Amino acid sequence: MSNATRTPKMRSANTYWLSNLVGQGAINLFLLALSLACLLPFVVILAASFSTENSIVNQGYSLLPKDFNTLAYQYLLVDSAQVLQSYLVSVTITTIGAPLGLLIMALVAYAMTRKHFQYRKAVAFYIFFTMLFSGGLVPSYILITQYLQLKDTLAVLIVPSLVVGGWVLILRTYFRDLPEELLDAARIDGSGEWRTFFQIVVPLSTPGLATVGLFSMLMYWNDWFTSLLYIEKTALFPIQYLLYTIVNNMDFLDLLSQQAGVRVDPPRIPARMAMVVLAIGPILLAYPFVQRYFVRGIRVGSLKE
């Protein structure tokens, strides 16, 4: 990102230096403001989760916790079994769905780059078309609930979103950039397509695979819409859907604590905010490690044929 290499030799070095300083100041001010605006809500929610119910009701949300306490977290993690159960569901669908989806998408993307595969254009169109046209919600809903009988199953949270057309195209772009001579040489040496894929293509494409894999993990972790349509059993609620449920249903948390056999007066607002923190917690923890993959991996420019 450094612009040092492009610094020009201007005729009047002084004025350039000055305008550069003013320019840099303005640019940094703008970007700093924008960055803070992006971070601010996270701080507010975090603060609220450590505040007391009364302080929020009376004084409103703020940037620092008021009457710091961890009651909300105790309530969610100790008094209620549901939060941990939902965590388990989310972790399960993410750790099964993302790798499986990545494998399926990578395989088809690789096949589409093989020059001797005569149906590669047809397959590309088959995938591309799903990005442009969809049957809509009702046919999917009837298919899944009536014909496939997938309502209230773990499978419905995983299987329908295994293949995402756009990500297949991104992977294809990656595989296409691999040195062709290498793949040809493997073929001549008697390596089959499967072996070439797993032993040569996969190790050489880690940035691309990591990017799509992370996208996929994010999609599974953040999915609440599938549950909204197809999940009614609380034992199968993913964490995001649990979070959605308590937006609309103030009493849902009470219900949960009663199920666990404990009757406590819950800190309602802080408990909700603590739920938000728990729902984004794993993302925030992984963020410093995965963000650079995203940054490196996103190259949409050559998406086109």
Next chain:
Amino acid sequence: MATAVNTSTVRPSKATDRLQRHPRLQRWIRNNGAPLMMCLPAILLLFVFAYLPMFGVIIAFKEYRFDAGILGSEWIGLTNFKFLFGTDIAWRITRNTLLLNFLFIITGTVMNILVALLMNEVQGTLRARFYQSAMFLPYFISWVVVGYFVYAFLNVDQGILNQFLARFGIDAIAWYRKPDYWPTILVITSLWKGVGYGSLLYLAIMLGISPEYYEAAKIDGATKIQQILYITLPHLIPVVIILTMFSIAGIFRSDFGLFFNVTRNQPTLYPTTDVIDTFVYRALRQMNDLGMSAAAGVYQSVVGFVLVLVANWIVRRIDPDRALF
């Protein structure tokens, strides 16, 4: 391929013997066998979860009965559509869908390019990395969480915004009851969530532009602004076109979570925030009007598809190389 190589060394069985007498078939298998197998899982999954529902659009032309199934239900022609377009809801959701999405596309594109241009000028790797990390973060959270964030800001009694306004003596505003404010609120929310990712796409292109162009421009005495106008922006056009096309394709299956969670699905806000997607969902799950929901869904898909074709046609007229298909 391994199998093809092996056949010559292993004693030929009846099957391989037959294969060898058909060299064309043999070559076909060698070229397409493994790739086809590799495609199979994706093809099957998309067939079930993307293509079967496409055939399911016929539901919109039927009086669907759960006991009779899709094929057994009776055809009723355009009755569902007549009901849909007989209400003023049809106009409202169409207008909101188009208007809000065009706002998102235009403000998003401008904002993302602007931020990318500025990021490209930042001197100091550490600072640039901080900005990028901060702005990218909202992209990673779900719309449910965003809904909570927005609520913490706009909540009438405890919200940050009303607290802030109170300092200037402005009375608390019940944001969730005032539909007029919501196009702006939704645009800001959408920008907030998308700017990190969106600007990154453009920044990636900018970093790929050969420095030689800029060197040459500087020798010719071009100002910074001129460099941006005549070198940077033209390089971005292909990406702008591709992203805009995909956004247009996505218009009619808009970001459901944005309209559903951020508004907390408040009926008072429907006049400006109800889009086709939220209506399809409501008709199906809350009004239990399957026919109307299916009709709205078909309307959504068909118009979306036509929009993409038109957008692509326009791009093709201007510059055939940049058309999507």
